[in-house]
Amino acid sequence: MKKADVGVALYLLAAVIFFIVPIPSALLDVMLAINISIALIIMFNALFAQEVLDMSFFPTLLLFTTIFRISLNVSSTRLILTTGNPGNVVETFGSFVGGGDMIIGAIVFIVLILIQFIVINKGSERVAEVTARFTLDAMPGKQMAIDADLNTGAITEKEARARREKIQAESSFFGNMDGATKYVKGDATAGLIITLINLVGGTAMGVTRQGLDFASAIQEYGLLTIGDGLCSQIPSLLISLATGILITKASKEADFGTILIKQLFGMPKVLYIVGGTMCFLGLTTPFKWYLFMGLGLAFIVAGRNISKNISIEQIEEETDMEETEAEEIRKPENVVSLLQVDPIELEFGYGIIPLADVNQGGDLLDRVVMIRRQIALELGTVVPIIRLRDNIQLNPNQYIIKIKGIQVTEGEILFDHYMAMNPGYVEEEITGIPTFEPSFHLPAIWITEGQRERAESLGYTVVDPPSIIATHLTEVIRSHIDELLTRQDVQNLVNNLKESNSVLVDELVPKLLGLGEIQKVLQNLLREGISIRDLLTIFETLADHAATTRDTDVLTEYVRQGLKRAISSKYFAPNEVTSVITLDPKTEQDIMASIKQTEQGAYLTLDPERTKAIIASVETEVAKLENLGKNAIIVTSPIVRMYFKKLTSDYFRDLIVVSYNEIESNVELQSVGMVTG
Template sequence: MNARVGFLSRRPDALSGTNLRALAGPLLIVMILGMMILPLPPFLLDLLFTFNIALSVMVLLVSMYTMKPLDFAAFPSVLLFSTLLRLSLNVASTRVVLLEGHTGPDAAGQVIESFGHFLVGGNFAVGIVVFIILMVINFMVITKGAGRIAEVSARFTLDAMPGKQMAIDADLNAGLINEDQARKRRSEISQEAEFYGSMDGASKFVRGDAIAGLLIMVINIFGGLIVGVAQHGMDFASAGKVYTLLTIGDGLVAQIPSLVISTAAGVIVSRVATNEDIGTQLTGQLFTNPRVLIITGAILVLMGLIPGMPHFAFLLLGGGLIQLGRTMKKRAAQSKTAAALVNVAPAALTPSESTEASWDDVTMIDTLGLEVGYRLIPLVDKNSDGELLKRIKSIRKKFAQEIGFLPPVIHIRDNLELRPNGYRIALKGVEVGVGEAYPGQWLAINPGQVTAALPGTPTQDPAFGLPAIWIDTNLREQAQVYGYTVVDSSTVVATHLNHLVVTHASELLGRQEVQSLIERMQKDTPSLVDDLVPKILPLTTLQKVLQNLLEEGVPIRDLRTILESLAEHAPKITDAHDLTAAVRLSLGRAITQQWFPGSGDMQVMGLDPNLERVLSQALATGANPGLEPGLANTLLTEVQKAMQRQQHLGLAPVLLVQHALRAMLARFLRRSLPQLKVLSYAEVPDTRHVRVANVIGA
């Protein structure tokens, strides 16, 4: 019983809200058809003509205050209904004029009478001329222009749709927008194309309305003469005057709203979408340049001084424009001076606000940040199509494809505290890299085999520390001939950024990224994910395992193999480092292929058996095994020597050890030799042949 009462109490609200709004369209159509069929009294005609005028004014104002065409997406339908409303009013008023016109000029209501007498002074000849002029303006100028603009806009919008869709897909892949935002933008593109296509067709309604208005006027005049003379015995002159004035009043009261609606259509399709309405655009772009106002005013003053010209009008308007321009120029100078004073004023003199602190004052640190000096701003300026922005998008996409997860968005801002050509890369608010770039110049990097020197500014490659030199553009080809690697300034910054992002990949893999990876994997293998996380393996442990792999330079693209290995070992092993070692065994083929592509011999560094025995003994002592300082120093020195020999031979810096030693040596050597990779024999597939090129500790 209570549920039934609640239903009954909500039902009137539903009927008075959405349902009644849904009935508005059918009721309007029924009303229009009723006006065409049923005779209407003069008073009701006055109300409907007034409503038609009010509707046209409302449509014009709405079109003036819209920011973009889709804000008034219902305009084509409004254009159709307003046209049908005007035509139905023409039919209803024609019926009244022909039936009751012989009784006097107020036979069809006061609105038609007022338009027939007040606007044209009761002169039917003047009324006909004014009516025809309005028809020409509406038909030949506004409607034709708006229709052409709508046609061209529809064509261009359809041609641009594939490019816009590709741009949305690119932003989605780069992580700049999410799926919901991409879906919304695709919907807006489709609606925009449909809108201009509908406007192209709807403009034909206005054109047909203008033609119908002209035909109705001719029919009313001749029909009125026939009815007045033949049926009501009026003389020809009286009948002509009465019926012509009524016809002209009827035509004007219908065509003026039609002209207003056509103007609204022109405003909608001709404006450029910005964050301002059309009134703000016009005043903001026409009257903001004081020089334009002063020059225009001077021209009007000169024209006013010509003999025979209306001096008062030209001099008054010209002088007003000059004074307005001078006032605007003075205000601009004052505001510029005030802004300069504010910028140089000491912080202690600036008034402090007395508002209480809130959570809005807490600013979160960006995970990845790039700060640039003012001379590097063009490289990251979206308006000037900065080249570095495109490269940063490519960096994120390449990172996602090669490493296996999408890195955070890189927030870029200018920093006036930096040197003009300097930049700073920050990870979670902490500086991880700095450098300088010179737009318009090229960085010639010495890979170690150049044949001659070049004039320029000596420096170092910020990413890898190689000797380099900044050169002018005219020396680029010469530098390449000498054996230099030549890159532009945006490539220098992008390479440095990419190197740091890859180096700190483990720190970029947060809990949210791991959750996104799990959700992505759940679509392909739901049973594997559901059985593992979090039933057997907590999300935090999975995150730590993935971070360990990234710290050792192992991509996590093969997430399925990683999860399957964890599902096998997690019930027995809980330590994240031990789980990482087990996962590396499953990824052995991919790890080996990463450093030794193909199927050739693996030329690696190895440990002397005596040194390997000593390290194994150190590992077996105590719960927290460690290396004696003298042994650690000797090991580090010998590994550095072996790496130099390895690199001199052009071989990969890979050390192959027993599986039990791999984790300890990898952690010990990573800090001093980050480019060294430590593999275990167990991670090497049986199909690969290993050859030790350099022995450590021999």
């Protein structure tokens, strides 16, 4: 056991023993002196603690010290009643502090009791109760603020975790303090009752056992009782004071003494007014003039000195600021900080700042958090931190989205307006400012708040500016999520899977595939919008086929076939016939014949004219489906799928290409066209 553990155990054990075993007066003197010392240590620790959590065990301390103090009370009571000699400390408190007089000592004792009950305990109990309530009520807001800071990149994951732990510790501390203040109140009550018992019992013992008359007995035992009560109540008062100090600190991190003195005596004009008032009272009233005049002049002089110090500090601050600015100019530029590239950035003009400012009611930060959650659920990958920043070089209502420091798209909104889009069946038009929806480039109209209800009643789709930006950002992330997946992200996914499937991970990584090869497979899936959330199935499929090939494109096709249920549910509706486009068998054969295998992988060597003809045919067939309001889906044989997808990816960004092996057997398909070339 550690020495500290032994010390705490002995402290509590001594309290229990003192309840049972009589102790000599000399040992009681030592224990009472230790009790007073501990009370002083607790009070000054509470006074100078910079943060309330520096004394997070204060509620437990209250319980320990209360039990120990009551055990000493019991021991001193036993000595008073049995021997009439409770020791030097109790006698000194009774004779010196109480003035050697039963009545004076009783009055001092009652005053201490009243101060502790009415002033300190009552106030501390109420403050602890209110603080606990407000701390618990503020927890959700603090958690949201931490999430917002984490999402904007203002803090790291480690800092966010530390802040959350601190919030939990604070709520636990103030909740415990709300109950712990009852210990102090109960201790004061117990001390009063024990003192009355000592007085009555001691007087009875003096009259019946020692043959003293009533006046002598009550004088002798009364002084000892008052001394015992003072020995108990003064440490109790100190700890009550420490409780009040700790829970009434306005600042969680502060140099208490310095700030208190600065707040009291930091304004020269206040000292001038007080000094003038004291001098006026000394001259015009019967008060001792030298006392009030002396205090008044002292305040005026102090105010004058503080005013000089403030002027000097202001000059020093201005000088330091100028020197700092000059030093920054002279200092060679620190280019290391400029090398960092944010994965995703959303920059906006000053007109959009209210949408991102929580204090102005903006919820763009919350929407960004929801985007990361939505992508995680939809695609099974963690979106990097999205950096939000204002850019005065942009137009007020303009925003741009960057991927790895390069702008990929932009948009513009009208503040206090709504975007109305015709879903295609609304005939009645509404007046507004024509525009295009930035995510899908659909025609739209900017309308005012007053037109919103009418537009919705007519059937228009109406969205507010934050939703426009959030949707645009979501689509950009979806289309670039594959290049945002880093090796570190893959390692984190592997670590998460290893916690529940260590055998599979150990078999696959790094024996069969390296981290980079797994990354390429996952990127291939994400590039076509396939979720990697079912990582167990993906890894099992890779483990099954990695022994025969390490071509990441071929492995991707095997994984897609392993995810056929997910792919079918994504593109094909159950119990419905889905219209699709097929690939001409001759075209498939020509594509297969033009594949060249190399050590770096396979690629197509198709004739440019033939490629042009195939693309033209795809465009024709896709237009037929789009005119019917349906998704363009092309179904090919498994061996051709990946090559055909590569062939068309530069021309059709959202074209869906699936193989027959990726479709569930219960899905009904209807071919409405065929790609030839």
